[in-house]
Each structure stands twice: as C-alpha cells, then as structure tokens.
Amino acid sequence: MKTPLKLLLCHHGTDGARAAEVLAHEFAVTGITTVVHCLVVPEFWAGMQGDDWLNNASTRDAFGHYLENMLENDAKRELAAVASRCKERGLAYESVMRLGNPAETVLAVASEVGADLVIIGSPRKKGEEGLRSRMEIEKLVRGLKCPLLIAPHP
Numbered sequence: 001m002k003t004p005l006k007l008l009l010c011h012h013g014t015d016g017a018r019a020a021e022v023l024a025h026e027f028a029v030t031g032i033t034t035v036v037h038c039l040v041v042p043e044f045w046a047g048m049q050g051d052d053w054l055n056n057a058s059t060r061d062a063f064g065h066y067l068e069n070m071l072e073n074d075a076k077r078e079l080a081a082v083a084s085r086c087k088e089r090g091l092a093y094e095s096v097m098r099l100g101n102p103a104e105t106v107l108a109v110a111s112e113v114g115a116d117l118v119i120i121g122s123p124r125k126k127g128e129e130g131l132r133s134r135m136e137i138e139k140l141v142r143g144l145k146c147p148l149l150i151a152p153h154p
Contacts, residue, residue: 004027005114010040010118012039014124015124015153015154016121021082030091033091035094036109036115037082038096039079042099042102101136107140107143107144117146117147120149
C-alpha cells in the first residue's frame with residue numbers, strides 16, 4: 001500500500017477509536033501524511049430535549065443549551081487531544097466535526113478532503129458501556145473511493 005497523503009481518522013474518544021488512532025500513526029509518515037480527524041456527533045443528539053421529564057419550555061431550552069455545551073466541550077477535548085498527539089509525532093493535522101449519520105458523514109468528509117485511506121475503530125464489544133451509534137459498515141464500504149481499515153478492538 002502506498003503512503004497515504006490524506007489519512008481520514010474517525011475518532012470520538014472510545015477505546016476502538018483510540019486503537020484506530022494508534023493504527024493511523026503507524027501508517028502516517030511525517031512530512032508526507034496529513035491526518036484528518038473526523039469527529040461525528042450522531043444526529044440523534046439534535047432532538048434531545050428531555051421532553052419526557054421537563055415540563056415547561058424554558059426548562060427544556062435551558063437543558064438543551066446545557067446538553068449542546070456539554071457535547072461541544074467533549075468534542076473539543078477529543079479534537080485537542082488527538083491534535084496534540086499528532087503534533088508530538090510531527091504529523092500534519094486537520095479536524096472536521098459534524099452532526100449527522102456517521103456513515104454518510106464519513107463518506108462526505110472522505111470525498112471532500114480527498115482521503116487516500118480511512119481508519120475507524122471496531123464496534124464496542126457486548127456488555128461494554130457507552131452509546132452504540134452504529135456505523136453502517138456496508139454503506140461505508142460500498143461508498144468509499146479509497147481503502148477502509150478497521151482497527152481491531154483493543
């Protein structure tokens with residue numbers, strides 16, 4: 001496999017994503033590869049307002065703003081951490097953060113940046129804590145114009 005010029009790393013802070021980052025660093029070459037970090041916030045968060053337990057509009061709005069700020073801060077921390085680790089290795093780094101369907105968003109970003117390689121983590125194992133925003137692997141495989149590498153679960 002040739003050295004990727006644009007390596008799209010899909011990373012959102014899970015153990016699988018961290019394994020994907022380790023693999024990305026193995027494929028990236030200082031001075032040649034740009035690591036493009038894609039963080040997708042699944043679209044189901046867009047409508048999260050706590051309607052089932054919040055009983056008035058102002059409380060719902062306050063909760064919605066709180067949740068948006070929490071998600072944004074978590075995402076910014078992940079972006080900064082990956083950027084820092086890339087910088088430590090002397091790798092060029094770019095980031096893209098989007099709200100949407102994970103597979104559709106990765107396809108769009110891969111096309112936009114001209115990715116030569118896409119690296120993602122494997123799904124969480126049964127029983128592991130965390131949100132299961134499923135990546136539609138088949139949709140990704142069929143739609144990508146470059147190789148896809150799935151890092152084994154740590």
